[in-house]
Amino acid sequence: MAISYKPKLKHTQFQDLTDQIRFLSSEGKIWLGEQRMLLMAVSAMGAFRREMVNSMGVARAKGFFLRLGYQSGLKDAELARKLRPHCEEIDIFLAGPQLHALKGMVNVIPVQVEINQETGDFYAEMQWIDSFEVEICQTELGKMDEPACWALLGYACAYTSSFMGREIIFRETSCRGCGDEKCLIVGKPAEQWDDAEEFARYFKADPIIEELYDLQSQVSSLRSSLEKQQGQYYGIGQSASYNKVCKMIDKAALGKVSVLLLGETGVGKEVIARSVHLRSERADGPFVAVNCAAIPPDLIESELFGVEKGAFTGANQSRPGRFERADKGTIFLDEVVELTPRAQASLLRVLQEGELERVGDNRTRSVNVRIIAATNESLAEAVEAGKFRADLYYRLNVFPVQIPPLRERLEDLPLLTEHFLRKFEAEYNKHTLGLSDKALELCLRYRWPGNIRELENVIERGVILTDNNETISQDALFAVFPNSEFQQASPQSSEIIDDTGQVVSGDSQQGGPAHWAESIINNNVSLDEVEETLMRRAMDQASQNVSEAARLLGLTRPALAYRLKKAGILQKN
Ligand SMILES: [Zn+2]
Numbered sequence: 001m002a003i004s005y006k007p008k009l010k011h012t013q014f015q016d017l018t019d020q021i022r023f024l025s026s027e028g029k030i031w032l033g034e035q036r037m038l039l040m041a042v043s044a045m046g047a048f049r050r051e052m053v054n055s056m057g058v059a060r061a062k063g064f065f066l067r068l069g070y071q072s073g074l075k076d077a078e079l080a081r082k083l084r085p086h087c088e089e090i091d092i093f094l095a096g097p098q099l100h101a102l103k104g105m106v107n108v109i110p111v112q113v114e115i116n117q118e119t120g121d122f123y124a125e126m127q128w129i130d131s132f133e134v135e136i137c138q139t140e141l142g143k144m145d146e147p148a149c150w151a152l153l154g155y156a157c158a159y160t161s162s163f164m165g166r167e168i169i170f171r172e173t174s175c176r177g178c179g180d181e182k183c184l185i186v187g188k189p190a191e192q193w194d195d196a197e198e199f200a201r202y203f204k205a206d207p208i209i210e211e212l213y214d215l216q217s218q219v220s221s222l223r224s225s226l227e228k229q230q231g232q233y234y235g236i237g238q239s240a241s242y243n244k245v246c247k248m249i250d251k252a253a254l255g256k257v258s259v260l261l262l263g264e265t266g267v268g269k270e271v272i273a274r275s276v277h278l279r280s281e282r283a284d285g286p287f288v289a290v291n292c293a294a295i296p297p298d299l300i301e302s303e304l305f306g307v308e309k310g311a312f313t314g315a316n317q318s319r320p321g322r323f324e325r326a327d328k329g330t331i332f333l334d335e336v337v338e339l340t341p342r343a344q345a346s347l348l349r350v351l352q353e354g355e356l357e358r359v360g361d362n363r364t365r366s367v368n369v370r371i372i373a374a375t376n377e378s379l380a381e382a383v384e385a386g387k388f389r390a391d392l393y394y395r396l397n398v399f400p401v402q403i404p405p406l407r408e409r410l411e412d413l414p415l416l417t418e419h420f421l422r423k424f425e426a427e428y429n430k431h432t433l434g435l436s437d438k439a440l441e442l443c444l445r446y447r448w449p450g451n452i453r454e455l456e457n458v459i460e461r462g463v464i465l466t467d468n469n470e471t472i473s474q475d476a477l478f479a480v481f482p483n484s485e486f487q488q489a490s491p492q493s494s495e496i497i498d499d500t501g502q503v504v505s506g507d508s509q510q511g512g513p514a515h516w517a518e519s520i521i522n523n524n525v526s527l528d529e530v531e532e533t534l535m536r537r538a539m540d541q542a543s544q545n546v547s548e549a550a551r552l553l554g555l556t557r558p559a560l561a562y563r564l565k566k567a568g569i570l571q572k573n
Contacts, residue, residue, distance in 0.1 A: 014098040016083055021102075033079045037103075042132050046140035053141065056208060062150050063202045065133075069154025070203060076155075077162035089117055096159040097126065106131040106152055111184075120166050120189070128152060128183035137177040148177025153185065154203075160187055169193050169200075204316070213303060217325060220289055236419050237412035241404040245272065248401045253279035258351065260396050261374035263403035266453030269374040272403060273332040276372055285329030288322050293335035300343050302359045311360020323356055326369045336373040336396065337382050341389070347371075348392045371396070406448040406455065413443055416452060420459040432466045439474040479523065532567045535560070539569065546570070 022031040030037040052061040073096070080095035093115055097108035107129040114123040133149045147153075149172055156170040170187035174180035190196040237243075252259045253276050261269045270289055277287045295303050302311070306321035322331060333339075339347065350356050355366045373396045382388035406413065417435060425431060435443070439462070448454055458477050465476040520530060534553065542548035550560040564570035 014095070014102065017095060017098055017102055020079070020083070032099075032103075033082070035075055035079070042135060043139070045132070046136040049136055050140045058144075058146075060208070063204075065150035066154035066157075066202045067205065069151035069156075070158040072151075073155035073158030073160075074162050077159045080159075080163070090115055093160075093163055096156070096163070100152070100155065104132065105155075106149070106183075115164075117164060120164060122160065122164050122166075122168055122187065122189060124160070124170075124185075124187040126156075126185050126187075128185065131176070131183050134175070134177045134183065144175075144178045146178055147172035147175035147180075147183075149175055149183055149185075156185060156187060157203075164189075166190075167196075167200075169196055171199070205314070209299075210314075210317075210319075214319075217288065217322065221286060221325075236415050237409060238415065239409040239411045241409050242412055245401060245403055246275075248399075249276050250279060252276055252399050252401070254281075256370055257399045258370070258396055259372045260379070260398075260400045261372065261403060262400055263374075263376065264405045264449075264451055265376045266451035267403045267405055268452045269334060269403060270332060272401070273330070273372045273374065277330040277332075277370075280330070280370070282329050282370060286326050287330050287332070288326040289332040289334065290322050291334045292338040297338075297340050300338075300340055301346065304343060305346050305356045306358035306361075308358050308361040311358075315360065318358070318361075321356075321358065323350060323367050323369055324365065327367050328369075330370045330372060333371065333373045335375060337375045337377050337379060337388055339388075344389045344392050348389065348395065351392070351395045406451045407446075410444055413455070414440065416455055417443070417459060420456050421463065424460050424463040428463055430463055430466075431468055432463060433469060433471045435462070435477070436471045436473050439472055439477050442474050442478070475519065475522065528567075531563070532569070535564060535567060535569060539564070 020031075020033045021037075024031065030039060049061065049065065052064055076096055076099045079099070080092055084092045084095060090113065093113070094110070097110065101107050109127040109129060111125040111127055112123070113126075114121065116122070128149060131149045131152055133152060137144055137148050141148075153170055153172055157168065160168040160170065167190040168187055169190045170185045171193070173184050173186055175183045177183070190200070193199065237246075249272060259273075259276055261272055263269060273289070274287060277283065290304065292300065302315070302321065304321045304323055306319060306324055307315050309315060309318045333347075346356060350367060350369065351371065354368060355364050357364055379388055379393050379397065383390045383393050406416075417440070421432070421434060443455075443458075450457070462472040462477045466472045535549070538549040538552045539546075542552060546561055546564070547557045550557045553560060555563075561570065
């Protein structure tokens with residue numbers, strides 16, 4: 001029997017539903033039937049929605065909210081069946097719109113409802129008044145380009161589909177959130193909509209992480225093809241220790257042997273790996289760089305070796321891993337020590353047999369890939385600690401190349417500096433006069449714990465902070481902090497830079513109060529910070545002896561002790 005609904009039933013009477021709400025504040029819970037509910041400010045939901053839209057775009061955000069409403073609709077359909085077992089089907093059905101109203105989401109006015117659970121016929125038109133999502137648009141997001149009652153729509157689809165036992169799709173034909181006069185929805189079986197399939201896609205979760213990885217590998221392959229066009233990429237340097245590395249690379253490049261690059265972080269391992277690739281017979285093939293430490297351990301296998309659809313939740317599509325993408329080329333595995341035991345086993349198999357299986361697949365695929373691995377930890381120690389397979393270590397360690405840290409090849413620093421200056425001047429569309437002599441001298445005296453990458457960052461900072469046609473000063477390169485007043489200066493010392501990149505003046509004659517005062521002010525250091533830093537330094541120098549530190553600072557012991565306690569450096573006891 002098809003019931004055509006004209007607004008004659010009192011759809012506003014739903015005491016049976018209201019009775020299901022229990023506020024148990026002593027337990028911190030609100031119940032609707034057997035569902036635990038939340039009372040949540042619309043403004044908080046609005047801010048959340050705005051953030052979703054801004055960070056992942058309208059289409060993805062819409063999917064999230066449709067699915068949010070969908071989950072809630074499924075629960076309520078269950079509740080409606082339970083509460084109104086003996087009612088007419090139209091009254092059972094109307095529990096959905098009534099629950100929507102009860103929850104404060106929207107006032108639903110049925111315009112026409114034709115419903116028949118036996119035949120599966122369904123058609124409905126309803127009006128939504130005072131949708132909370134329209135309110136969010138008005139207060140948080142501004143007018144949208146398309147209907148905006150996403151969560152409400154997801155709810156209607158799920159509730160009705162569950163109720164009818166077949167897929168029913170609702171669409172918002174007009175919406176106040178996009179400037180229409182009313183929010184109107186129409187619902188009918190999925191097959192009666194032309195674009196049902198397209199719409200259904202919103203209900204599938206669509207993890208953004210896969211897309212990010214895809215983009216990342218596209219960027220890396222674009223970058224390497226760009227470098228290929230620019231000719232062979234060579235690292236920069238002419239020091240003896242760097243030349244030694246270059247000679248090793250030239251020898252390694254000829255064969256297919258695996259290369260293991262060793263050295264501190266930031267020494268340019270990827271540049272060297274690219275050089276090996278570009279000087280090899282594989283130069284026309286792909287170069288794929290992977291930082292194993294940057295990929296979550298549970299994704300590393302599928303990322304490297306590929307995945308078959310359905311291998312795990314979220315694996316919506318089959319896709320090749322980095323090894324397949326690097327076929328006939330070179331793969332660079334940075335931080336290889338981070339590989340999980342399973343990934344280590346698969347890597348060993350690639351090395352030994354030249355074959356792999358995607359995660360969730362039992363088909364064997366052969367790959368022809370040269371492997372260059374790198375680590376800044378000792379692999380031998382990792383083997384000893386049981387973190388890394390010994391057999392894999394021996395395979396990777398056939399041709400080890402030790403890349404020296406920047407402080408052991410400082411004669412290359414001017415060349416490297418020139419290179420990065422050109423790079424960042426082009427990037428920021430600037431022309432500087434290069435480093436001041438003093439700035440260069442400081443660079444040559446610094447220990448560079450972050451090596452070439454740190455130099456690159458420092459030069460970038462210098463270019464940003466320096467005006468056109470001006471010299472890059474030491475202050476533009478390094479964050480400055482002086483301690484000339486309390487450090488016992490040796491006669492020869494002047495500014496040095498500590499491991500954190502701060503300039504530390506060791507020469508009270510040369511700097512003088514005017515110099516460090518200016519530096520403090522230029523760097524927005526507060527007086528409290530100056531005082532606290534001075535006291536900490538003095539205490540360190542005095543081996544935490546308050547009397548000695550007081551003498552260094554020209555204070556009495558009680559005066560310093562008072563200040564130390566006030567600053568929280570010394571416990572108040
Ligand atoms: Zn709307």
